[in-house]
Amino acid sequence: MASGETTTGSLSDALPSIVADTRIKMEYEGSWRRTCDIKKQEEGTGLSWTEFTLDKLSRQAITETADNRNFQQLSGSLQAIEPTMNQILIKITDRTYRKLSKNVSSDFGPLSANAMNRGDDEDYLATFSTFATTNSPGAGNPMSFGYIASAVTNIQGNTTEPNDTEVYSVLHPFQKKDIQDEVLAGVGTYTVPVGLTADTFRKGFSGTVAESNLFTDGNITIDSSSDANGATHSRMGVIAAIGMDIKHETDRDIYFGGGADVISLTNELAFAERKSSGTQVWAYRHLSDCTAPTS
Known part of the structure; x- marks a missing residue:
């Protein structure tokens, strides 16, 4: 028989x-x-979402007595994007559900949805490497305001086909830090004026750069040389062709482990740069240094 105090x-x-x-x-x-x-492909329209772009026509001056025989030919080009299928499949036994804390199992759904969303975003970001390199800092060089500003200018004033729709810049947080450093370059040397510099010093940088709406995306891949691809493009510059939104399905496997639920999430989509008669016009790559900042 034990003697003494009782503790945990x-x-x-x-x-x-x-x-x-x-x-x-x-x-x-x-x-x-x-x-x-974002373009939703209608059912019964084949494998690909397609868009036909009509070329511009030209007018000419005429007189009251002119017999105009200068006919303008209608022409254009077709762009086709075939959405591809993606899926996540999970099998969970009934015994697992019985033994597992409900705090854990309740997050299985959101976890699966996150995986689908991340995969879609990674497919979008992968297109950046194919964009025009006109406004790219280059490997090992820091990102800066000027590259975004020049990309916006090239989009809006493109001589092949201009575009005045919304423009977006998508950068890794490490790339955005380089732009923030530009804004704060005078801190410690000059008096910090009220305005953008003061706000950036207090809150960090976010918002609009040279008419481009800046988004931070940590899903951007940093390569083995510590470089990464950001991009600036107009909304029309990148097409998201959706063949099927996320479809959630469940099934039963009564033969496995005393019974199990099979859960699947499936979608179909693809991303592609929208070009003008095969010419890159509205999407620009920003390959730059993406080393983790230390100061």
């Missing part, structure tokens, strides 16, 4: 282990739904 240590085998709460690893939601020209 003496009854440790009787103490339950309960998961008090659960959290999902944080990740970026993605930016493509706010920056792309």
Whole structure:
């Protein structure tokens, strides 16, 4: 017979282990739904979403007695985008559900949705590497205001086909830090005036750069040389062709492990740069240094 005081240590085998709460690893939601020209492909229209672009016509001056035989020919070009399918599939046994804390199992749905959203965003970001390099700092060089400003100017004033729709810049947080450093370059040397510099010093940089709406996206991949591709493009510059929005389905496998639920999320979409008769006009790549800042 034991003697002495009773503590949790003496009854440790009787103490339950309960998961008090659960959290999902944080990740970026993605930016493509706010920056792309979203097109939903109608059912029964084939494998690809298609768009036909009519070329411009030209007028001419005539007189009252003119017999004008200068006919303007109608012509154009077709762009086709074939959405591709993506899926996440999960099988969970009934025994797992019975034994697992409801705090954990309640987050399975949001976790799966996050995976689909991240994959879609990564497909969008992958198109950046194919954009025009006219306004790209280049590997190893810092990002700066001027590259965004010149990209916006090239979009709005493009001699092949100008565009005055909304313009967006999507950068990795490390790239955005370079622009913030530009704004704050005078801090410590000059008096900080009230306005943009003071606000940036207090709150960090966000908002609009040279008429371009800036989005931060941590899903942008940093390569082995610590460089990354950001981009500036107009809304019309990138098409998101959606063949099917996310479809949620469940099934039963009664033969596996005493019974299991099979859960699937499936969608169909693709991203492509919209060009003008095959010419790049509204999307510009910003390849730049993306080293983690230290000061």
